[in-house]
Amino acid sequence: xxxxxxxxLEVRGLCKSYGGIAxxxxxxxxxxxxxxxxxxxxxxxxxxxxxGLIQGEIKPDAGTIRVLGHDVTRQPVPERARVGMARTYQIxxxxxxxxxxxxxxxxxxxxxxxxRNAFTALAARTDLYDKAAALLASVGLSHRAQHxxxxxxxxxxxxxxxxxxxxxxxxxxxxxxxxxxxxxxxRLIIKELIASIPSETAIVMIEHDMDIALxxxxxxxxxxxxxxxxxxxxxxxxxxxxxxxxxxxH
Numbered sequence: 001x002x003x004x005x006x007x008x009l010e011v012r013g014l015c016k017s018y019g020g021i022a023x024x025x026x027x028x029x030x031x032x033x034x035x036x037x038x039x040x041x042x043x044x045x046x047x048x049x050x051x052g053l054i055q056g057e058i059k060p061d062a063g064t065i066r067v068l069g070h071d072v073t074r075q076p077v078p079e080r081a082r083v084g085m086a087r088t089y090q091i092x093x094x095x096x097x098x099x100x101x102x103x104x105x106x107x108x109x110x111x112x113x114x115x116r117n118a119f120t121a122l123a124a125r126t127d128l129y130d131k132a133a134a135l136l137a138s139v140g141l142s143h144r145a146q147h148x149x150x151x152x153x154x155x156x157x158x159x160x161x162x163x164x165x166x167x168x169x170x171x172x173x174x175x176x177x178x179x180x181x182x183x184x185x186x187r188l189i190i191k192e193l194i195a196s197i198p199s200e201t202a203i204v205m206i207e208h209d210m211d212i213a214l215x216x217x218x219x220x221x222x223x224x225x226x227x228x229x230x231x232x233x234x235x236x237x238x239x240x241x242x243x244x245x246x247x248x249x250h
Contacts, residue, residue, distance in 0.1 A: 008202035155186030
């Protein structure tokens with residue numbers, strides 16, 4: 001990253017405690033525009049809490065968060081989305097009784113003034129449904145557009161969730177264990193889908209499937225008990241004694 005480039009994400013001195021237990025301890029990291037960053041660590045390392053802090057669902061006790069140069073430390077979730085951040089979740093959160101197309105349309109509305117108009121007839125907004133169709137096609141689900149979420153497989157729901165995130169046209173995309181619970185074939189589909197995301201979108205991913213995750217990563221951050229203990233490229237992190245001791249088990 002050159003000096004003239006504004007980081008996609010810049011976290012400085014981030015801290016969060018619950019009842020005296022520190023779950024995020026003075027974490028600092030910088031993610032370049034378009035970078036593919038992997039965050040790893042054992043259960044309880046504070047990975048999902050870190051995502052919650054970055055996205056704005058959790059308020060930090062100390063530290064700062066900047067997205068594309070904007071200080072969002074005290075900003076609510078919608079404001080962070082407006083400056084270019086989107087996120088998927090470890091536990092899928094979709095409207096299961098609605099169609100895939102309608103779920104995507106609702107996501108498209110998220111950043112539009114239209115969402116504040118309770119009298120808008122969505123069925124008349126063919127432009128939104130056309131965009132939804134294109135997004136579903138991009139994740140290989142155009143043939144499922146009029147099915148309800150409850151009628152499709154878990155792996156397909158994962159793809160819908162990514163389509164919802166991409167509907168926000170993010171410059172910073174947070175992926176929280178996108179391969180969790182998937183079969184080997186489904187994992188390969190999601191892997192190809194993530195690889196197809198435009199290179200100008202920075203992606204920060206939490207993942208436990210090391211074989212897939214390491215292929216994805218340009219830079220890796222290792223957390224342990226809420227602390228950043230190792231950071232660097234694949235070779236540096238995999239061969240670091242601390243990584244091998246606390247995560248790889250040898």
